[in-house]
Amino acid sequence: MKILLHTCCAPCLTWFVDSKIDLVSYFYNPNLYPEAEFVKRYFTLKNYASAEKVPLVFDFDKSKTVAGDCSDCYEKRLRKTAEYAKKNGFESFTTTLLISPYQNHELIRKIGAEAGEEAGVKFFYRDFRDGYKRGRELSRQFQLYRQKYCGCEVSHDSTKKVTK
Ligand code: SF4
Structure with missing residues (x-):
């Protein structure tokens, strides 16, 4: 059974x-700012994904944009992923955010588990770091574009928050 993998970006x-x-x-990341970066x-x-023959789903909801509140940002993205997983018969879901040493790993783990519980689908946790x-x-090998900041407007404008 395939796993639904919330994907923040190609490098991850x-x-x-x-x-x-x-x-x-x-791909569900309404946090991304500005539009050109999205x-x-x-x-x-x-x-x-196309070169590697990985199935890719695109989803977007402009009303769900976030800026600077990481908890809210994780919650919106993981809830939507859990709902999609449930609706489409996936056994479990997880997120590429768990591979990054720059993200709040424990918070993602907690929010992922809660989102899974609410939607009725298993959150697959592993420390992928x-x-x-x-x-x-x-x-680097695939010459993929690698961003210099996490994603939202606040992280874009902040010189301190270079998280990717
Ligand atoms: S810093 Fe990153 S995780 Fe936090 S709100 Fe911005 S985009 Fe989301």
Whole structure:
């Protein structure tokens, strides 16, 4: 049974693909700012997924934009992923955010579990951070666009919050 993998960007997906995890990539990131960055990240992912034959689902809800509140940001993205997983018969879901040493790992773990419980689908947790370095190597190898900030307007404007 395939796992639904919430995917923040192509570089963070590479390790999961390289590890031969049977997955469907789910792009739902209304946090991305500005629009040009959204488009850049999405098309980098789309081209990579297509080259690697990874099924990709695109979802968007403009009313759900967030800026600076990471808890709210994780919650919106993971809830939507859990709902999609439930609706489409996936046994479990998880997120590429768990590979990043720059994200709030424990908060993602907690919010993911809650989102899964609410939607009635299993949140697959593993600490994927040991794959981060390999993922960076792979994204260089594939010459993927690698962003310099997490995603939202606040992280874009902040010189301190360089999280990807
Ligand atoms: S810093 Fe990152 S996780 Fe936090 S709100 Fe912004 S985009 Fe979301």
